[in-house]
Amino acid sequence: MIYLSLFLEFFKIGLFSFGGAFGMLPLIEEVVVSHRWLSSNDFYSFVGICESTPGPIAVNIATYVGSIQGGFLGSIVATLGVILPSFILILLIASVLKKFIENRFVKYFLQGVEPVIIALILSTGIFLLMNEVGIEMKHVHFEKASFMILMILLGCSMIYKRVFKRKISSITLILLSSIIGIIVCSILHI
């Protein structure tokens, strides 16, 4: 029953996702890839799309995965799954559990969760970087194109910071990286 498993898996994601958009990525990737709903490559491509479309990343991924696995109904079910835990929890806190958030142990719990979330984000990023440039467990093969794109991107964002005196926004960075991707891959003829 695809609808039920979409709902339950995205409910789980909604319930255990702390730490902003990127804090959720490790868990979402885990769920989506282990069910073979998306390949790891497609997943990160779609995250790139999410950076340039409005709305929370978790909701966007839920809608997308739901739609390709179960059509329109699937997208509704998955989206409901990912927002319901927040909805219920916030309602409880706003109505009866006002003191919950001030509870000492809730604070302590969150103090321990924060470094773990950061570690998960960093490990996801580093592992992704290793895959991009071709370092894998079984065989190492140098990915020229990705390596060049990353270097150019790094250079561009440093120059941008110098020239405009502010950080490059994620949307601009994603647009820029798509253009660099087209140029570098066309030159290298992959």
Next chain:
Amino acid sequence: MLFHLWITFLKIGLFTFGGGYAMIAQIKEHILEKKGWLTEEEFIEIIAIAESTPGPLAINLATFVGYKKRGFLGSLVATLGVVIPSLVIIFLLSLFLSSIMENRYVQYAFIGIQCGVCYLIIKTGFSMVYHMKKSKYRIIILMIALLSALIFKITSIDFSSIFFILIGGILGIVFSSLSSYFKKEDQK
């Protein structure tokens, strides 16, 4: 009022690019400054709660503001408002994304985009390390979690992030309780 709430959050959902933190600015502009639906104090309280509960920040904020204004119905309307734009846009996109992806140049663009996402994730991670309130035990948790998460990934051992989060939370309770206990002892 309900319809007004819905339209306002629909607008916020439609124009919030770049995740939850961009949304905080949008809410501040629309709900506080233009509409005066919340006071500065309520706003700060709402953000603190939204950040310490799981789930997308945008959903948490919408639910809370909706509830404050019009109870359960208000929260339902505000949450639906903020979700509908993404739902419609992404659903339409999903219908023809796979056919666009067959184009060679689109594939090239996505090789670039994957690198861009990788860059953004690492950058976010490091800036979170930089902004984290540091204490000895939190740095140790960070290092151990980072190392073990990487090893599990490379050797493709299944270990759900949920366990990482729960273990981190339990360690947080243990160490914070211990350190506040010893502080009290010192004061005596």
